[in-house]
Amino acid sequence: MDIPPYAQTAFEILESAGFEAWIVGGFIRDTLMGRSDNARDIDMATSATWRETKRAFVEAGFSAHETGTDHGTVTVVVDGHAIEITTYRIDGMYTDSRHPDTVSLASTIEDDLARRDFTVNALAYHPRRGLIDPYGGFSDIEDGILRTVGEPLRRFGEDSLRILRGCRFASQLGFDFDPVTFEAMCAAKSKTLSLSRERVSHEIDLFITGSHVHDALLRCIDVLAAVLPELVALKGFDQKSVFHCYDVLEHTAWVVHNTPAHPLVRWAALLHDIGKPAACYESDGARHFRGHPEISIIIGRGLLQRLGYSSKFTEQVLSLVKRHDDRIAATRKAVRSALRDLDGDTALFIALCQLKRADAMAKAPEYRMRAQTCESLLEILNEILAAEEPFTREGLAINGNDVIALGVAPGPEVACALDAALDAVIEEEVGNSLDELVAFVESWVSSR
Numbered sequence: 001m002d003i004p005p006y007a008q009t010a011f012e013i014l015e016s017a018g019f020e021a022w023i024v025g026g027f028i029r030d031t032l033m034g035r036s037d038n039a040r041d042i043d044m045a046t047s048a049t050w051r052e053t054k055r056a057f058v059e060a061g062f063s064a065h066e067t068g069t070d071h072g073t074v075t076v077v078v079d080g081h082a083i084e085i086t087t088y089r090i091d092g093m094y095t096d097s098r099h100p101d102t103v104s105l106a107s108t109i110e111d112d113l114a115r116r117d118f119t120v121n122a123l124a125y126h127p128r129r130g131l132i133d134p135y136g137g138f139s140d141i142e143d144g145i146l147r148t149v150g151e152p153l154r155r156f157g158e159d160s161l162r163i164l165r166g167c168r169f170a171s172q173l174g175f176d177f178d179p180v181t182f183e184a185m186c187a188a189k190s191k192t193l194s195l196s197r198e199r200v201s202h203e204i205d206l207f208i209t210g211s212h213v214h215d216a217l218l219r220c221i222d223v224l225a226a227v228l229p230e231l232v233a234l235k236g237f238d239q240k241s242v243f244h245c246y247d248v249l250e251h252t253a254w255v256v257h258n259t260p261a262h263p264l265v266r267w268a269a270l271l272h273d274i275g276k277p278a279a280c281y282e283s284d285g286a287r288h289f290r291g292h293p294e295i296s297i298i299i300g301r302g303l304l305q306r307l308g309y310s311s312k313f314t315e316q317v318l319s320l321v322k323r324h325d326d327r328i329a330a331t332r333k334a335v336r337s338a339l340r341d342l343d344g345d346t347a348l349f350i351a352l353c354q355l356k357r358a359d360a361m362a363k364a365p366e367y368r369m370r371a372q373t374c375e376s377l378l379e380i381l382n383e384i385l386a387a388e389e390p391f392t393r394e395g396l397a398i399n400g401n402d403v404i405a406l407g408v409a410p411g412p413e414v415a416c417a418l419d420a421a422l423d424a425v426i427e428e429e430v431g432n433s434l435d436e437l438v439a440f441v442e443s444w445v446s447s448r
Contacts, residue, residue, distance in 0.1 A: 001031055001125055006078040007042050010057075010085070011127065017056040019048040021085075022109050022124035022132070029120050032141055033173070044085045045112050045124065049105075050074045053085050072105075088112040110134050114149065117162045118169065122149045144175045152184030160191035164203040164227070167220040171210025176219070189226040197308040200227050204307070208266045214257035218250060227307075230299050231270075233277040240287040245364040248276050254362035255355070264313070265351040268320035269358060271300035296321050316348060324355050330376040332384060336391040336426045339384075344392035346381065353377050390425055390432050393418045398437040406441050420444050 007023065014021040025043045046053060050072050054064040057076045067075040072087030088106035106112045109124050109132060116122035119137040131138070135149050146166055148155040156163050163185050169175060177185070192200065204227070210216060217224075225232050234249035244251060256269040275295030280287050297318045304314040319342065328334050335349075342348045357374035360367065390396050396418065403417045404410055421437050421444075424430045430440045 001028070001127075001131070003125075003127055004042070004081070006081040007044075007083065008127065009078050010042075010044060010076065010083055013056050013060045013062070014044075014046055014048060014053070014085075017048070017052070019046050019052065019056070020109070021046040021048075022126050024109075024113070024124050025116075025121050028123040028125050028131070029137070029141060029173075032123075032138065042081070042083050044083055045088055045109060046085055047088055047107075048085075049087050050085075053087070090115065116149050117155060117159075117165060119147045119149055120169070120173075120175075140178075144173075145178050146170060146173075146175045146181060147178035148181050148184070152181045153188060156184055156188040156191065160188065161195055161199055161203065163189060163192055163223060164195075164200065164207070167216060167223055168203050168207045168210065170219060171207045171213045171216035173210075174212035174215065182223075185223045189223050192226045195227075197306065201307040201309065204228070205263050208256060208270055209261040209263060211261065213266075214253040217253040217256065221249065228303070230274055230303050234274065237277050237280075238287070239276070239289075240282070240285070242286070243363050243367050246362065248273055251362045255358045258358035258361050259354050262351075264316055265320065265354050267304070267317045268324070268351065268355050271296055271303070271317065272321050272324045272355065272359065274299050274303075293322050293325055319348060320352055320355050323352055324359055328356075328373075328377055330373055330380060332380055332389065333426060333428060335377055335380045335384060336389060339381075339391035340422065340426060344394070346385070349381060350378065353381075390422065393422055395432075396421055396425065396437060397432050397434045398441065402434070402438065403441055406438065406445065408441070408445060417441050417444060 003023065011021055022045050023042060024045045027042045048056065050066070050069050053076070054066070054074050057064040057078075062076055062078055064074050064076045067073055067084070068086070072089050073084055075082050075084050077083075088109060088111060090106045090111055113122045113124060113132070113134055119135040119140045121137070122133075122135045123137045124132040136147075140147055146169055148162075166177065166181070166185055170177065207213065207216065221231060221235055231249070234247070234252055237248040239246070239248060239251070246254065252270060252273055255272065256266050259265045259269045273289075273292060273296060275292040275298070276289045278295045278299075279289045279292035281290075282288070300318055300321055301314060304317060309317075323338075323341075326338075328338050338352075339346065339349055342352070353374045357371045360370035360374065363370075384391065388395070393415075398418070398421060400414045400418065403414050408414055408417050421430075421440055424440055425432045425437075430436050
């Protein structure tokens, strides 16, 4: 297994000071899986106390920061790379289901690995001594299985975040669960309600941006129900529509999966149809969902606020949810109108096209051709930007001072005049030149 030069330097510093050290955790797992692009963050375990670790690196000319000394952790910076180094330890009881009441020093790396969550993370590597795998983590990696180290209910009782971490690893790695482990996750899921919203939202962000999120969402829905109860109504909800071949949950899972792995568009994908069960009515044997974007916004706002997302992020997500069903013709006029409605936010328009494309791809096969329209919309956007065509007030050849000079009183009327001018330019009723817009505003003023 190849390790980067800065990690080799860290080994040399600790061993020159008389201590033992091992790389532990996700770096080993991802490297063994061939996910070298993901194997960036390196964690190490050592026989040195945190004070001894800090002293060794400072004396070697590197910075060391006390980032978790209660648990024996310092973060050192070697050649621009941060490495978390933690003293071998054994955790005591977890009465708060998050932090061990006591932490005692362990004498061996094997003792330290015993406190890890899943076997695939309970691995240690040394460039000369090789791999230590006391719990069969390598075999579980080969089999694609997530299994706890030791008794599952005890592991999840120590820190219920491990339940959500299991869901996250399923999404990131594409692994299934050992049946006993999954049964314990379902049995203990209510414990996740005691987690802070920051810890929950962090794990859910990682979950929905995983490369195997479709399978993971279907697999983990009963576990996630504790922190995302709004999703439960989607499970098994038959759409009974010629437009759809999946129930609402699987449709949603495909939409999330087929959008770029960024929280904004993936959250919009997760929430875009969450209002369908509430909006549903049946007619002639088919189901209809008129008004479901509006209901999805109501449900989605409550969910995002409960998880502590910022107002700005929440409104951006809900803006996409609101417009995901809008028909946008593949014309410059329609694209400029959509951009105006999004306050000129081109990144949000791109995210909307990505969401609409993924939504189309998750419909019945004969209706997936609508995805091509979204590609056309992005091409038109590039043409509009290259030609510097206006879709906000700022892009007009006339400005507020010009409007005031035409006799419009300073204040809200100026904005109204500019909005009217922008609408006229977008609708191609007038050109974007100062002379034409002056004439337009003069006519607009006289007509009021």
